Amino acid sequence: MSAKLLRVTGLTKRFGTFHAVNDVSFEVAEGSIHSIIGPNGAGKTTLFRLLTGVHAPTSGSVVFEDGPIAGKRPYTIARKGLVQSFQMTSIFPRLTALESIAAVIVTRSGRSADLLTRFHRAVESEARELLESVGLGAEAETEARTLSHGDQRALDIALALATHPKLLLLDEPTSGMSPAETRKTTQLVVELARSSGLTVLFSEHDMDVVFEISERVTVLHQGRVIAEGTVAEVQSNPEVMAVYLGEGPVLEAVAN
Amino acid sequence: MDQLVIEAVGALNAASSLFLAAAGVTLIFGAMRVINMAHGSFYMFGAFVMASLVSFTTSSRFWWAVPVAALSIAALGAVVEATVIRRIYGKEHLTQLLATFALVLIFADIVLWIWGAEYRTVGIPDTFIAGIDIFGTTVPKYNVMIIGTALVVGVGLWLLLRFTLLGWKIRAAVDDPESVEASGVNLKLLFTGVFALGALLAGLGGAVVSPQIAVTPGIDQSIIVFAFIVTVVGGLGSVLGAAVGALLVGVAQTAGTHLAPEWASVFPYVAMILVLAIRPWGLFGVEEH
Amino acid sequence: MLPTTTEPAATAGVVRARGGSGSFPVLGAALAAAAVGALVLAGALLPLDDALVVENAIGLAVFALATNLLLGFGGLVSFGQAAFYGSGAYVVMLVWEHWGWSFWLGFALAPLVGAALAFVIGVIALRTRQLYFALLTLAFTQLAYVLAQQQHEFTGGDNGLFGDVLPRWLADARQGYMFTLAVAVVCALLLWRIVNSPFGLVLRATRENRDRMEALGVNVFRHQLGAFVLSGAFCSVAGTLFVIHTQSAYPQLLEWTKSGEPILMAVIGGMFAFLGPVVGAFVYTLGHQWLVQHTAHWQLVLGAVLLGVVLLRPDGLAGLASSRPWRRLRTRNGGDE
Numbered sequence: 001m002s003a004k005l006l007r008v009t010g011l012t013k014r015f016g017t018f019h020a021v022n023d024v025s026f027e028v029a030e031g032s033i034h035s036i037i038g039p040n041g042a043g044k045t046t047l048f049r050l051l052t053g054v055h056a057p058t059s060g061s062v063v064f065e066d067g068p069i070a071g072k073r074p075y076t077i078a079r080k081g082l083v084q085s086f087q088m089t090s091i092f093p094r095l096t097a098l099e100s101i102a103a104v105i106v107t108r109s110g111r112s113a114d115l116l117t118r119f120h121r122a123v124e125s126e127a128r129e130l131l132e133s134v135g136l137g138a139e140a141e142t143e144a145r146t147l148s149h150g151d152q153r154a155l156d157i158a159l160a161l162a163t164h165p166k167l168l169l170l171d172e173p174t175s176g177m178s179p180a181e182t183r184k185t186t187q188l189v190v191e192l193a194r195s196s197g198l199t200v201l202f203s204e205h206d207m208d209v210v211f212e213i214s215e216r217v218t219v220l221h222q223g224r225v226i227a228e229g230t231v232a233e234v235q236s237n238p239e240v241m242a243v244y245l246g247e248g249p250v251l252e253a254v255a256n
Numbered sequence: 257m258d259q260l261v262i263e264a265v266g267a268l269n270a271a272s273s274l275f276l277a278a279a280g281v282t283l284i285f286g287a288m289r290v291i292n293m294a295h296g297s298f299y300m301f302g303a304f305v306m307a308s309l310v311s312f313t314t315s316s317r318f319w320w321a322v323p324v325a326a327l328s329i330a331a332l333g334a335v336v337e338a339t340v341i342r343r344i345y346g347k348e349h350l351t352q353l354l355a356t357f358a359l360v361l362i363f364a365d366i367v368l369w370i371w372g373a374e375y376r377t378v379g380i381p382d383t384f385i386a387g388i389d390i391f392g393t394t395v396p397k398y399n400v401m402i403i404g405t406a407l408v409v410g411v412g413l414w415l416l417l418r419f420t421l422l423g424w425k426i427r428a429a430v431d432d433p434e435s436v437e438a439s440g441v442n443l444k445l446l447f448t449g450v451f452a453l454g455a456l457l458a459g460l461g462g463a464v465v466s467p468q469i470a471v472t473p474g475i476d477q478s479i480i481v482f483a484f485i486v487t488v489v490g491g492l493g494s495v496l497g498a499a500v501g502a503l504l505v506g507v508a509q510t511a512g513t514h515l516a517p518e519w520a521s522v523f524p525y526v527a528m529i530l531v532l533a534i535r536p537w538g539l540f541g542v543e544e545h
Numbered sequence: 546m547l548p549t550t551t552e553p554a555a556t557a558g559v560v561r562a563r564g565g566s567g568s569f570p571v572l573g574a575a576l577a578a579a580a581v582g583a584l585v586l587a588g589a590l591l592p593l594d595d596a597l598v599v600e601n602a603i604g605l606a607v608f609a610l611a612t613n614l615l616l617g618f619g620g621l622v623s624f625g626q627a628a629f630y631g632s633g634a635y636v637v638m639l640v641w642e643h644w645g646w647s648f649w650l651g652f653a654l655a656p657l658v659g660a661a662l663a664f665v666i667g668v669i670a671l672r673t674r675q676l677y678f679a680l681l682t683l684a685f686t687q688l689a690y691v692l693a694q695q696q697h698e699f700t701g702g703d704n705g706l707f708g709d710v711l712p713r714w715l716a717d718a719r720q721g722y723m724f725t726l727a728v729a730v731v732c733a734l735l736l737w738r739i740v741n742s743p744f745g746l747v748l749r750a751t752r753e754n755r756d757r758m759e760a761l762g763v764n765v766f767r768h769q770l771g772a773f774v775l776s777g778a779f780c781s782v783a784g785t786l787f788v789i790h791t792q793s794a795y796p797q798l799l800e801w802t803k804s805g806e807p808i809l810m811a812v813i814g815g816m817f818a819f820l821g822p823v824v825g826a827f828v829y830t831l832g833h834q835w836l837v838q839h840t841a842h843w844q845l846v847l848g849a850v851l852l853g854v855v856l857l858r859p860d861g862l863a864g865l866a867s868s869r870p871w872r873r874l875r876t877r878n879g880g881d882e
Contacts, residue, residue, distance in 0.1 A: 350808075350812075353624070354812060355851075355852060355856065357805050358851035358855060360848070361847055361848030362849060364844055365842050365843075366845070484684065485680075487680075488684075521692075521695060522692065525685070525691075536672050537673075
């Protein structure tokens, strides 16, 4: 059994009387591709925010690589290797793709105070390699804001990858994408996980994507986990179907 | 006790002048998210127009000179809004700062052109030359007049923003311009009106305070700094903040003259630094993103 | 959401700050070298009065370049750089006036004082953002101005300080010019190096997306403070060049309106191009000189020109498109809500 990179236990986030995330527990195995699904308002975004430190939990724990991270500052968590790529692309508009990646590499290697040296060939070549791996090799000198939507998402993922994360969080990576772009992105994610042993945790609406690449799926509904397992297990789970079809009580009655 | 009353009135006087100068800046920013560097220029215009109107006699002209001066600056404000300000809504801070800085230059030149470089003074009407009794101490009546004006303006603004339709429209327009427009409000006119109101406040400030200052070109640049200090201390966009900020800075200024006359002018800056060190958005300011 | 216009090819069309593999763009370097050559010739051959005007422009170019480190590359609008510019000039004059120090000592001390002052101001001011930062820096420089005016025993008050502070060979106008040019070139090279360093890249990235850099572990405050200190030091050097030009220092150098000048220059010349501010400095200085000779209303013309430039650039200024879009009154922006 592979090591559990991320262990979430009883995680709860309350805003006033509203429980956005309610007693959520799951584990993510190292090197796996794990997805979180659920209808709108299920709490996926809040869950991710809890994991990355944007919110502090009301209760519960998050253990990453055997170290607790719940409630820590975002950059502390990022430094430990848990990095998110954002749903609303958050890039550096006026920097070229190459410069954007280089900026992250520089930061990662602690050289951001370096005032006088010019660019290391090493930084540049690593940046170019990374861009190649996300399919942006040709766009290295292009200003980020002039890239297509899909390319910007790829750049966003590349920025996250440049930090050499151990766990990559993707919040709805294919939203707003054309089928071709979706294809490209999913292939990319799979390749990354397979080739570099990167652990990926992502949330998605596109069920095709989920079922195609996930090894395990956790289903949220109204802040709670209602199902967890392999794709097949989740697909045949009546409660999950009910939640998605919206015919909860009726279907349950029928199933009983 | 005497001394205390005099100092207190002095501080309130200073605070009132500051509030009158700053209210317009914060109002305009609060309503339209525009920072106007030329606000000091409006103030200066108010003072100069006042000086011209009152240049011959003191008594009778003073009373109508103040509103006339204020209204003329309001008109100027409306023109400025329609030609320049309109084009910088929603733009970068830098754009707004530079555009209004350009206006500062232009207005400074115009004032020099029309009025020349000399000193002007504005005489106080006879009724104000005497002192007034407060708690047994004689205090310059005009100080009280300024304090009174500031109070009226402050309360008036608060009432306007809180309870009138105009106030509602302004607040709504800030939060949700589309639906306000959909409900039939002419947004353009509204913004022109608000800006003109801000300019009026500046002009009024300049006109009312003019007897207490040397009216020369250059007061635009000095008053705007204080207006900014007060606005920033109070929190950009908050009229209440401007009032509290003005009080703080006015007291600091007066305390400074009292405690360390050589360094008196440093006190307002120190007050500002202290406030912003604790609350970088000002006392009543909203955190910006 | 993100506009598609590109940065204007550096309105100056000259060298762009690119964090490339380290190769200096050849064309840009050649042009810059040619420009320096032209300035050398100007200093040697122009009639003295004209050469002095160019000398002034060179000094202001350093001021503008230093300011643009913050403005164009750091995205920080500071209306307080005059505090460092004026301090540079005052340091030289003050140590000479009160302690009889030579110009060289003052010249060496000035950037250190500028850096120290920038550190103190930056530590306070950089805790605020956006407009508050601009206005706070404005207030700081105004404070310096007021102090210079009022502490007249020390600073010479409104009249400032003046006198034969320059060593003989520097006091010769043409040699003073050459020295000024040399200092300016050195400053420009250093700033170029800084902008193209890893530090500079991170600074630009922070300008583009502060939150992301913070999420990546960058201490943005410290980084910006570093840039602020550097800018202060170089602004002070520009102040010493002013002393070479006029052998004086006076309070107006510290006023907030003085801070507007380098910003103006950077904007006119192009904020995102490294040499843009230099172009702006020359345009401004020469234009100002010409105007003053032809009309008393130079302020009006300058204001009108500035207004025109600001209003008529389609995307705001120099193709500026904020990574933090200011909430438009007409349309809603997504932003990271």
